[in-house]
Amino acid sequence: xxxxxxxxxxxxxxxxxxxxxxxxxxxxxxxxxxxxxxxxxxxxxxxxxxxxxxxxxxxxxxxxxxxxxxxxxxxxxxxxxxxxxxxxxxxxxxxxxxxxxxxxxxxxxxxxxxxxxxxxxxxxxxxxxxxxxxxxxxxxxxxxxx
Numbered sequence: 001x002x003x004x005x006x007x008x009x010x011x012x013x014x015x016x017x018x019x020x021x022x023x024x025x026x027x028x029x030x031x032x033x034x035x036x037x038x039x040x041x042x043x044x045x046x047x048x049x050x051x052x053x054x055x056x057x058x059x060x061x062x063x064x065x066x067x068x069x070x071x072x073x074x075x076x077x078x079x080x081x082x083x084x085x086x087x088x089x090x091x092x093x094x095x096x097x098x099x100x101x102x103x104x105x106x107x108x109x110x111x112x113x114x115x116x117x118x119x120x121x122x123x124x125x126x127x128x129x130x131x132x133x134x135x136x137x138x139x140x141x142x143x144x145x146x
Contacts, residue, residue, distance in 0.1 A: 003042055003067065004045065004139050005060065005072070006032060007071060009057060009074065009087050010052040010076045011076055012074060014028075015030075015031065016028070026128070031129060032046075035132050036048070044136075057085055065094075070097065070140065071092050071139075073116060074100060083115060086116060086118070090119055095138075095141075096116075097122055098114065098122070099123070099131050102133070121138065
């Protein structure tokens, strides 16, 4: 059995309430439960962390080293400029999957840049809640047990 760290960045605690035309009405808890179920179906456990503070996410990535086989990350707005998250992911030795509920490439130009993508094996975007199912699949494809 491997463990997956599920990370959510700033403002994602407001999912279900914030801009439902873009992000839908599914709450953060709903997304987390979806990932937990999908991972359990594949024999994996999940630790979920959400923070509106960049340093908390960096610390979570640091603590994932040697504890989690994979990280699924939706860094929210930090996706576009957080070099500290980029560097923390670079020091992580497991599989990283980037996920976004909306399609950043169909939105404002500043959202079309991801500093996380180069540290991820793949980016899943624009599929709403279903993207999390695919993120779990991508995370466990070759995730070693830890």
